C-alpha cells in the first residue's frame with residue numbers, strides 16, 4: 840500500500856509510537872540487513888522515513904515483534 844505522508848501521519852506516528860518498518864518486524868534479519876522472506880526492504884527501512892516527504896509504503900507481511 841502506497842500513500843502520501845502528511846503532517847497528521849507524522850504526528851500520530853509519534854503519538855502512538857507506530858512501528859511499521861523492517862527494523863521492528865519479526866521477518867527482518869539484521870545481520871544480513873535483509874528480509875527473511877526475500878522481500879525487497881529499501882522502501883520499508885526506518886532510515887527512509889527521515890525524509891518527511893517520503894511516500895509511505897507499508898509491507899503487507901509486517902510481523903510485529
Ligand code: SF4
Nearest residue numbers: 861864866867874898
Ligand atoms: S516482511 Fe516486510 S516489513 Fe518485514 S522484514 Fe520483510 S520486507 Fe521488511
